[in-house]
Amino acid sequence: MQKRLSNWGNYPVITSEENAFTQEDQLKRYVAAHKGIIARGNGRCYGDASLGKNNVSMLRYDKVLAFDVQQGILDVQAGVTLDQLLEIIVPKGWFLPVTPGTKYITVGGAVASDVHGKNHHVDGTFSNHVIDMDVLLADGTVMTCGPDRHTDLFQATAGGMGLTGIITRVKFTLKKISTAYIRQSQFKAANLDEVLRLFDEYKHYTYSMAWIDCLQKGDSFGRSILIVGEHATPEELNAQQRKAPLTIPPKRKLVVPFNLPSFVLNKLTVKAFNALYYAKNYKKEMHKVIPYEPFFYPLDAILHWNRGYGKAGFVQYQFVLSLDQKEGLVAIMKRISEKGWGSFLTVLKVFGPQDSLISFPMEGYTLAMDFPVRKGLFEFLDELDEIVLQYGGRLYLSKDARMQQQIFWKSYPNAQAFADIVKQYNPEARFESLQSARLLLTK
Amino acid sequence: MPTVLLLGAGSDMAIALARKYASEKYDVQLAGRNTKALEPLMQDLQVRYGVNASVHAFDATDYNSHASFFHSLPVIPDTTICVFGYLGDQATAQQNWQEAAQIIHTNYTGAVSILNIAAETYEKAGKGTIIGISSVAGERGRQSNYIYGSAKAGFTAYLSGLRNRMAKSNVHVMSVLPGFVNTQMTQHLKLPPLLTAQPEDVANAIRKADKGRKNVLYVKWQWKFIMLIIKTIPEAIFKKLSL
Numbered sequence: 001m002q003k004r005l006s007n008w009g010n011y012p013v014i015t016s017e018e019n020a021f022t023q024e025d026q027l028k029r030y031v032a033a034h035k036g037i038i039a040r041g042n043g044r045c046y047g048d049a050s051l052g053k054n055n056v057s058m059l060r061y062d063k064v065l066a067f068d069v070q071q072g073i074l075d076v077q078a079g080v081t082l083d084q085l086l087e088i089i090v091p092k093g094w095f096l097p098v099t100p101g102t103k104y105i106t107v108g109g110a111v112a113s114d115v116h117g118k119n120h121h122v123d124g125t126f127s128n129h130v131i132d133m134d135v136l137l138a139d140g141t142v143m144t145c146g147p148d149r150h151t152d153l154f155q156a157t158a159g160g161m162g163l164t165g166i167i168t169r170v171k172f173t174l175k176k177i178s179t180a181y182i183r184q185s186q187f188k189a190a191n192l193d194e195v196l197r198l199f200d201e202y203k204h205y206t207y208s209m210a211w212i213d214c215l216q217k218g219d220s221f222g223r224s225i226l227i228v229g230e231h232a233t234p235e236e237l238n239a240q241q242r243k244a245p246l247t248i249p250p251k252r253k254l255v256v257p258f259n260l261p262s263f264v265l266n267k268l269t270v271k272a273f274n275a276l277y278y279a280k281n282y283k284k285e286m287h288k289v290i291p292y293e294p295f296f297y298p299l300d301a302i303l304h305w306n307r308g309y310g311k312a313g314f315v316q317y318q319f320v321l322s323l324d325q326k327e328g329l330v331a332i333m334k335r336i337s338e339k340g341w342g343s344f345l346t347v348l349k350v351f352g353p354q355d356s357l358i359s360f361p362m363e364g365y366t367l368a369m370d371f372p373v374r375k376g377l378f379e380f381l382d383e384l385d386e387i388v389l390q391y392g393g394r395l396y397l398s399k400d401a402r403m404q405q406q407i408f409w410k411s412y413p414n415a416q417a418f419a420d421i422v423k424q425y426n427p428e429a430r431f432e433s434l435q436s437a438r439l440l441l442t443k
Numbered sequence: 444m445p446t447v448l449l450l451g452a453g454s455d456m457a458i459a460l461a462r463k464y465a466s467e468k469y470d471v472q473l474a475g476r477n478t479k480a481l482e483p484l485m486q487d488l489q490v491r492y493g494v495n496a497s498v499h500a501f502d503a504t505d506y507n508s509h510a511s512f513f514h515s516l517p518v519i520p521d522t523t524i525c526v527f528g529y530l531g532d533q534a535t536a537q538q539n540w541q542e543a544a545q546i547i548h549t550n551y552t553g554a555v556s557i558l559n560i561a562a563e564t565y566e567k568a569g570k571g572t573i574i575g576i577s578s579v580a581g582e583r584g585r586q587s588n589y590i591y592g593s594a595k596a597g598f599t600a601y602l603s604g605l606r607n608r609m610a611k612s613n614v615h616v617m618s619v620l621p622g623f624v625n626t627q628m629t630q631h632l633k634l635p636p637l638l639t640a641q642p643e644d645v646a647n648a649i650r651k652a653d654k655g656r657k658n659v660l661y662v663k664w665q666w667k668f669i670m671l672i673i674k675t676i677p678e679a680i681f682k683k684l685s686l
Contacts, residue, residue: 001630019630022458023480026627060455060627063487077483088491 005055008306009046010259011313011373011401012434020057024142024168030056031166031430032140038433039166041106042081045113046316047401048434049161056166058108064088065169072174073131078108078167083300091246094174095231095292097129101347103297108167113398114159114359118207118229118296121352125359126172127158134169138430142168156421159359161397163422163436179245181232182207182295186286188278192222192330196365199350202228207295209349213274214333214342214369222333223278224348232289241289248291256307309372315401317381318368320351320361321393328391329365332384339380341371358418360396368399378402400435408439444494448472448520450501450557451527452481455626456576459646460524465492467650472520474501474512475527503527503553504545513560522572522653523561525554528595530628536590543590550594555601562605565614572615574653575602579620579661582670585686606658617652618659621645622666638665 006013018040021027031037036053043050058079066075072094074085082096083103089095100115109115110126111133123129132146135157143165145154157164187202189195195210202208205228212224234245299305306314321328336342346369354361371377385407388395394411395403409415419441429442436442447464449457452473461471465488473481473496481498488496501512529549536543558573565571580588581595599618606616623629623639640648645662652660661667676684 001633020627022455022627023453023477025477025480060458063483064490065483065486067490 005040005043005051006313007043007045007047007050009314009316009401010306010309010311011315012048012051013313014051014434016051016053016055018055018057020060022060024136027056027061027136027166027168028140028142031136031138035428035430036432037166037430038436039078039108039112039162039431041079041109041112042104044102044105045109045398046314047399048438049113049398049400050109050433051435052433058106058166061168062106067092069094072176073171074174075169075171076107078111078133078170079106081106082110089174090177090180090248090292093177093246095177097173097175098123098126099296101297102300104300107170107172108162111158111167111170112160112162114356115398116351116361118209118349120354120361121203121208121350122206123175124352124354125159125356125361127154127356127359129172130154130158131171131173133157133167133171135164135425136166136168138165138426138428152421153425155357156418156425158356159397160418160422161435162433163431163441164425165431175231177231177246179232179234179237179241180248180292181237181241181245181289182229182292183232183236183289184227184229184287184295187226187228188284189222189224189226191220192224192333195222195224195226195348196326196350198226202226203350206230209347211277212346212348212367213278214336214346215271215274215340217337221337222330225278229295231292236289238289248293251293251301254301255303256305259307259309259311309370312373314370314372315377315381316368316370316399317384318360318366318396318399319384319388319393320364320366320396321388321391322362322364323350325364325391325393328387328393329367331391332387333367335384335387336369341374341377341380342369357414357421358412360394360398362394364393366396368396397435403439405438405440444468444470445521446470446472446518447522447524448474448516448561450474450523450525451503452484452498453477454526454528454628455642456621456624456645457524457526458484459642460526460649461488461496462491463643463646463650464522465494465496468492468494469522470495470497470518472497472499472516472518474499476500476502501557503557504548506553506556509557510560513557513564519564519568521570522574523558523565524574524576524649525558526576527553528576528578528628530588530591533586533588533590546590547594550591551597551601554598558601558605562609562614566609566612569613572617572653573602573605573609574617574619574649576619576621577602579622579666579670582620583673583681587686603659615656617649617657619645619649619652619662620659620666620670621662622669624662638663638669 003018034054038052040050040055061077061079063077098117114125114127116125134142207229210224210226349366351361353363432442447469452475478498478500485496531546577599578595580592581599602618623634640663648662
C-alpha cells in the first residue's frame, strides 16, 4: 500500500509502497516479483537510507529463534528491535555487545548500518559480534555468511545499508553483566583540549562519550561534559538495588505529541539548553550508579523527540576524522560555531581502530549534531563536507540524507570494492534505496 | 499451565494472540497448513516467555482430518481460538466459483467442522473456552464484500447458537467482531487509521474479554456503533448506497 514514509529526521518525506511479511517464503515471492526494494526496520536512521520505491517493513519479521543463556548467544530474525531483546537478556545477566543511543532499532538495521556505541574504542561495531547471518539475495536464495564464510557478502552487508539483499536472520554474541546498572562518572571540561585529554585519560573505561557545546567561542570553545561508565558489580549497588540487581524499576515515558513549531529551537533556546545542561553538572566530577536505560538511551525517555525540530525535519550530521586531524576537528567546529545554526545536542566520541570494508568508524574523532532543515542548510553542509574531505574524514551513511555522490566516493577508501560486491549480489538494482541511487551505488 | 490452541496460527492476529497468551503463561499449540513457517514463532514463544509451544499440521478445508487432528493434540487445550479466515477478492468471487467456494469454506464450513469437534469434547468435559474470530463484515451484506461477509455472517450465527447450547455445560463461547485490522491480509487496502486496530490491540482486547467471559466483543468500540447504524438503515435506502 502507498504510505507516507520518513525516517527519524523527518526529512525527506516520501509517498511510497510499504509491505510487511512474517514468513520467509512470502519475502522470497515479493523479492522475485519486484525491483527497487529496500528493507526497512524501525525507521531510526535519520535520512533516506531505508527509503525506496518498494519498502519492505521487517518489523513483523521479529521472532527470537534461540537464546543460549550459558554462552550468551542470541539467534534472531532481523526485524526484532533491541528494546525487545533487552527485556529478554538483561534479566538473565546479558547485555547487547554494542548499542547505539536508541534501543528502538532492529537487529537488521544494526548490521546494515554497522552501528557503534559508547564502547567502540573497546568493542568495535555491532557486526564485530556477529557469528553468522542470513541474507536473502536478488536471485531468491538465502545465503548464510559470517566472518568465516562468504566473507565478501558478510563484509559488504555489515554497514552496507541493505544493498546486498535483505538481512533475515542474525546470530550474535552478548556481553556478560552481573547487574542492570552502570557506574557512571561525569567530568566537566572547560574546552576542547581538556575534553580530548580527558578522553585519553579515561580510555580504559568501557563506555565513553561527551556532550559538547558547539556554540561557545574563545576560551570555552568546545566546553563539554565527558561521561564514562562501566557495568556495575553487585557490590556497587545500594541495598535496594541489590535485592534484584538485574531488574530495573519501570519508568514512565514522556511523549512529544506533535511537531513543535520550528521557532522553538533557535540559537537562543539551544544556547539556553546547553547552558542549563552544563550548569546541571555543577561539580567538576560526579559519580553515581544508575540504571542502564538513562545511561545508554537518555533520549528514548522522550518518545518522538524528533518532533521537537518541527515539520520541516532535521538532518543529523556525523563525521569522523582520524586521530592526527585534531586541527580539522577545530576547523569544522569553528565553522559550525560561526554559523550559529548548530544543534541542540552535539555528541563527541573517540573511536578505536576499525578494520572493515564499508563501515563508518575509523580510529579518531567523531562528532554528531542535528541541524533543523532550513534555507541554505544544504549549501552549508556541502561546505562542511569539503572540509571533512580535506582532512581525510567521512560521513555516516545512516545519518545522511543529502551528501553528494563524489563526496562519498572520495571519502570511503573501499567504495569501489564495496560497489563491486554489491553489483555481484545485486546486479540489476533489485535492492535500491533513495540513498544508493543518489550515491550511484546501484545505478 | 493452561493451554491455548490457535487454529490458523500463521496470521498476524494469531501471532499477537500467541504472544499475549504466552505472556500470561499459557502453553501454546500453533496449528496451520505450513508447519515449517510456524517454527520461528514456536521458538519465539519458548525463548521470550519460557512456555511450551508446539506446531501442528491443520488444514481448515480438509474436514476429514479435523477429528484426528484435534484428538491427537498432546494436551486437550483449555481454550480454542479459531483465527483462520480468507478475505479473497469479491470481484473474482462473483464470477469464479473456486474463489467463492474458498471464501465460504475457509471462513464458514471449515470453522464449523473443527469447532463442532472441540465443542463435543468441551461439553463432555464440562469446561473449556471457544473463541471465534468473525468479522463486522458479517453484520450486513454489502456489495463490496458480501461473499466474505455472508460466510462470516454464517460463522457469527453459528457461534451464537453454540454459545446458547454450551451455556449449561460451563463452556464459554465468545464471538469476536474486529473491524479493520492492520495485517498482511489487509495491507493492500487503504484503511482509516482511527478505525483500524493493530493485531496487538485485538489480542489484548480478546484476552481481556476472555477473562471477563464476555459473549460478543467488538474490537475498537466505535465499530459497535457504526454497525448499529449500518444495521438500522432501511433496506430500501441501503440497497442504493455504494458500500
